[in-house]
Every structure is written in structure tokens, then in C-alpha cells.
Amino acid sequence: MALNNESIMIVDDEIDIATFMKLSLQKWGFNVDSFTDPFLALEHFHLNSKDYTIVISDIRMPGINGFEFVRKIREVKPKIKVLLMTAFDINTTVFSEELLATKVNGFIQKPISLKILNSEVKKHTNGIKPITRLTKN
Amino acid sequence: MILAQLNQIESGAHYILIYDDLITFRQIYSYYTKMQLEENNELVLLLPYYETTDTVRCHLRENEHACIDVRKYEKEGSLVIIDSVRAYFCSTSIMTFVERLVKHAEKLGKDGVTGIADMGAFFQFNNVKNKKASIMEYENSLPSKFYSKLKGFCCYDQKDFDRLTEYQKKRLLDHHGKGLVINK
Numbered sequence: 113m114a115l116n117n118e119s120i121m122i123v124d125d126e127i128d129i130a131t132f133m134k135l136s137l138q139k140w141g142f143n144v145d146s147f148t149d150p151f152l153a154l155e156h157f158h159l160n161s162k163d164y165t166i167v168i169s170d171i172r173m174p175g176i177n178g179f180e181f182v183r184k185i186r187e188v189k190p191k192i193k194v195l196l197m198t199a200f201d202i203n204t205t206v207f208s209e210e211l212l213a214t215k216v217n218g219f220i221q222k223p224i225s226l227k228i229l230n231s232e233v234k235k236h237t238n239g240i241k242p243i244t245r246l247t248k249n
Numbered sequence: 250m251i252l253a254q255l256n257q258i259e260s261g262a263h264y265i266l267i268y269d270d271l272i273t274f275r276q277i278y279s280y281y282t283k284m285q286l287e288e289n290n291e292l293v294l295l296l297p298y299y300e301t302t303d304t305v306r307c308h309l310r311e312n313e314h315a316c317i318d319v320r321k322y323e324k325e326g327s328l329v330i331i332d333s334v335r336a337y338f339c340s341t342s343i344m345t346f347v348e349r350l351v352k353h354a355e356k357l358g359k360d361g362v363t364g365i366a367d368m369g370a371f372f373q374f375n376n377v378k379n380k381k382a383s384i385m386e387y388e389n390s391l392p393s394k395f396y397s398k399l400k401g402f403c404c405y406d407q408k409d410f411d412r413l414t415e416y417q418k419k420r421l422l423d424h425h426g427k428g429l430v431i432n433k
Contacts, residue, residue, distance in 0.1 A: 125271075173299075174408040175408030175409060177372060199304075200332065200334070210373065
């Protein structure tokens with residue numbers, strides 16, 4: 113049972129990445145929901161936005177890109193923290209132009225190590241305390 | 250069925266290809282790239298969007314139906330893989346580059362060039378109206394049929410294609426000489 117009602121939402125169209133990140137963050141005690149379909153994620157967020165403190169989204173996704181996804185998330189919950197992740201070069205003109213129109217709290221460059229993922233998420237999750245799991249004696 | 254159709258495609262063809270998901274698309278481009286490189290003696294240009302160029306290399310090498318010697322073909326210049334955002338937005342006109350590739354292919358003794366481009370890059374822009382306009386503008390700038398040594402595939406993820414209006418979809422389908430829809 114979850115002891116903390118603040119959760120992290122992960123959105124990545126690659127199931128391996130979404131699952132890897134979810135399991136890693138859960139291992140450190142965070143509540144995490146992962147989605148491979150950004151539209152389902154949006155629908156879920158509309159219904160459960162109060163549960164989420166941070167959203168981590170991929171940028172290149174078919175149907176809706178990460179920037180558009182973030183803007184839609186912010187329409188529902190303007191102060192939510194957002195991290196965008198990508199395996200691509202972010203130092204391009206096209207990327208900079210897009211970034212001007214979308215406020216994000218940070219970037220995660222893929223492939224990412226577990227250590228960096230943990231520290232990046234902790235940097236932006238002041239309100240979320242990882243769940244302390246009860247251990248058997 | 251689709252693979253058999255691909256085998257029949259002649260030089261000069263300009264196809265629109267709509268794929269269901271990335272896994273299906275990978276199977277198709279891996280198989281077709283191998284065939285063009287190894288059986289049809291062509292130069293292949295790949296412009297991916299939803300995966301990195303290194304991921305594409307990995308799939309071409311490791312796909313059980315492909316097993317392409319990527320390093321060899323890239324070194325000799327008959328396989329060119331570029332991120333589509335760079336190809337479309339950060340360099341000289343893509344068609345100028347393709348024309349250079351056709352000349353390069355002739356020098357290498359190749360029989361032609363096959364271009365496989367993911368159009369997902371055009372859906373990255375901020376403003377939806379401009380985005381749709383720019384993809385239509387780009388597509389309309391291309392001929393319905395290329396000159397004889399080139400064949401091209403404009404590839405759309407079904408979810409991207411569905412973002413276009415019915416009118417735009419029809420115009421795109423009409424504009425391309427031929428169309429292929431690839432389901433799982």
C-alpha cells in the first residue's frame with residue numbers, strides 16, 4: 113500500500129525505457145506510474161492530477177511530442193514539475209525554438225545511469241519523500 | 250505481402266508509407282535496406298526520427314533478417330544514416346543533398362539511390378497550424394515521381410498521420426505516386 117500520495121508520472125513510447133525507469137524509481141521508494149501512450153497518460157492526468165508532483169516525459173513521441181504533452185499537462189496543473197528526456201542532441205536551433213515556448217524544470221539525457229536518474233529526480237522532488245519500506249526482522 | 254510489393258518497386262517511385270508502430274517499421278526498413286544494398290546494388294539513405302542513428306545501426310546489424318555489415322557500407326559510402334531533424338532543418342536543402350548522393354552513387358558504380366525518411370520531424374514544431382502547413386509545403390515541393398535513379402519513401406507513423414485533416418491526408422495520398430499502409 114502506498115504511504116505517500118505524491119507520485120511521479122513517466123511517459124515514454126519505448127516500453128523498455130518506461131519500465132526500466134519505473135522499476136528503478138520504485139526501488140528507491142517512489143510512487144511511480146508509467147505510460148507508453150501519451151494520450152492515455154494525459155487522460156489519466158486529467159483525472160488524477162492532484163496525485164502527481166513530477167512528470168518525466170520523452171520528447172520524440174508519435175501523435176504528440178513531449179513539448180506539446182508538457183503544455184497540456186501544465187494547462188491542468190500549472191505548477192507541476194516537468195523533466196524532459198531525450199536520446200538526441202538538444203543543442204540545435206529547432207530544439208531551442210521549441211524550448212522557448214515550453215517551461216521545463218530539467219533535462220535527462222538518455223541513456224541515463226541509475227545514479228544520475230535518482231539524483232535528477234531527487235533534485236526536483238522536495239515534497240516527495242521516498243517511502244520507507246518495512247523490513248522483516 | 251508488403252515485402253513482395255517492395256520488391257516490385259521501380260526507380261523513380263515516390264511512395265507514402267504509413268506504419269502502425271516503430272517495431273513494424275524497423276522490420277520493413279531493415280529488410281528493404283539489405284535488399285537494396287546487397288541485391289539491387291543501390292545506395293541507401295535513412296533519415297530516422299523516432300530512434301537515434303545508433304539505434305538504427307544496431308537494428309540493421311542485429312535484425313535476424315538483415316544482419317547488415319553497417320560499418321562496411323557506411324565506410325564505402327553506400328549507406329548514409331542521418332537524424333531527420335538535422336537533415337530537414339539544420340543543413341542545406343535535403344533535395345540538394347539527395348542530388349549529390351545520386352551523383353556519388355553513380356561514381357560508386359551503384360544503380361541508384363533509395364531514400365527512406367521518417368516524416369515525424371515535421372510534427373515537432375510548436376504551432377500546430379504552421380506544422381501542418383510546413384509538412385504540406387515540403388511534400389508539395391517534391392515531385393510525384395522522381396527522376397529515374399531515385400526512389401523515395403516518405404514514412405509516417407499512423408498516429409502522426411492521424412493528426413492531419415481529412416483534406417490534408419487526401420492531398421498527401423494523391424500527391425504521392427503510390428502508397429503503402431503497414432499493419433502489425
